[in-house]
Every structure is written in structure tokens, then in C-alpha cells.
Amino acid sequence: MHIFYGKASLMDYLKSIKTIHSTIGFVPTMGALHQGHLALMQKSLLENDTTVVSIFVNPTQFNNPEDLAKYPRTLDEDVKKLTNLNPNIILYAPTVEDIYDGKPVSESFDFDGLENQMEGKFRPGHFNGVGTIVKRLFEIIECTNAYFGEKDFQQLQIVKKMVAKNHLKVNVIGCPIYRESNDVAMSSRNERLSARERDEAAIIYKVLTAVKEQFATKSTAVISEWVQKSFGNNPHFTLEYFTIADEATLLSCTRKNKNKKYRAFIAVLVNNIRLIDTISLN
Structure with a gap:
């Protein structure tokens, strides 16, 4: 398995194997790899000649120093998972x-x-950090396709907006959420939950599925x-x-429009560990 710790050597290697018709798939991660990450990689492996995975805990997208310090770092275990999946992954x-x-x-983005x-309301500067790291990684790897959950x-x-505004030549591909056996959305942060907390976190997706059922007949208010109330009792x-919110603009929906696609978004703190989830409503 090829492992690179510096961008210069990685860029030289990718240049040496690249042809006019070859494609590079890219999966950016912050490590602590789980099955959701591996599913993105499997899709890249199927659709591209070469697959690159990055593992980098990006400091500029953390507005909470404690969250950055406690974010799981498991590089040795991650390398084993990647090797088992496909030793040709870079x-x-x-x-x-x-x-x-x-x-x-961070750079500043619009x-x-x-x-x-x-x-963005709860994590000031977060998306400037995300835009900065993703743009730099795209420029280093010069990927054809990039995969995000x-x-x-x-x-x-x-x-997608950053790619369009900066005229980057990469296809950004969204992939379905990968869930644990109790339907909790897979996340590296789940590793910080106790067994009880992980089990009880199933309420998040249960609430979202109930929201989807209610969306056809009830107002957003x-x-x-x-x-x-569902979380106030817990x-x-x-x-x-x-x-x-509207999927395209992410603006909150106050009045439903049958011509728009809507999605429910949620963020929940469990023992100060932040979990997010989402579900399409129509």
C-alpha cells in the first residue's frame, strides 16, 4: 500500500501514473474510519482507475478546541482497514x-x-475551514471524482458550491448515509459514546422517520x-x-412548496458529543 505524508511526493507519484484517459477517485476523511467511509471508497474503487484517501484532522474547521483535542486519531488501525479493503488504495x-x-x-469563502x-450558526468559521481544506486537497490530488456522505x-x-465558484474540474458525488444496526448514522464521533449512549442515540433517527411521516399532513411549526418535546423529555x-429546509438553498421552510425538495436536519448533544443526522422528506 502506498502511503504519503507529504504533498510533493504524492503529486509526483500521481503524475507518474496518470494518463490522458485515467480517472482518480478521492475520499477525504479525518480518520477513525468506519463502514460508511469504506462504502465511499468501494464506490470510488468501482468507478475509477485510482483511488486516493486522505486522513487529516483539519484544525481550521474546529471552533471548539476540546472537540479537536478529543477527536479520535487511529492511523494504524485505519491503515489496516484500508489494506484489507484494497491494498491498491493510495x-x-x-x-x-x-x-x-x-x-x-482559513481562507474566506462566499x-x-x-x-x-x-x-454555520452553531460553528462560526467552520465552513471556511472545510472550504479551505477541501480546495487544497482537490488541488493537490487533481481528482476526477470526489465522494462525500x-x-x-x-x-x-x-x-459543490465551492467547486462551481472556483471552476474546479472535479465531480462531487453524494452517497447515502451508512447506518449502524440501530439506525444511528455512522460517525467517527460515535466512538466516544458509551455503549448505553450509543444505544439510546437510536432516538435521533426514530424522530426523523416520524418527521417524514408527519411532513405530508402537518405544518413545519x-x-x-x-x-x-421529544428531546425535552430525555x-x-x-x-x-x-x-x-429547502435542499437547494438550505433555508428553513415556513410554507411548503410542492415544486421544492425538503430535508430535515438535526444536531443533538449526547454527553457533550455532537451527533448530526438528516433525512429527505419528499
């Missing part, structure tokens, strides 16, 4: 110095307002009030936000 595991050249600061909704649907839309969970 791994890029850079240092902060290699990515940021000694200046770990995502046409997508960055001001949901996650729909659990981070707002991030997916923002990456009524649904939102019901969601608030002392182990703190509802950070719930919203029903």
Missing part, C-alpha cells in the same frame, strides 16, 4: 505543516448563504414543536437544532 496522511505551510488559517444555516448534507452542498440529550 493514502495521503499529511501533517498540518504539509497542508498549511506553517500557517493553519457560499451564497449556504454557510449561514444550521451548522450525505450525513453532512450541508457540507456536501457547500463543497407543528412538527418542530413535536421534535422539541435528560441525556440536548437538542441543538432541528429544521426543515
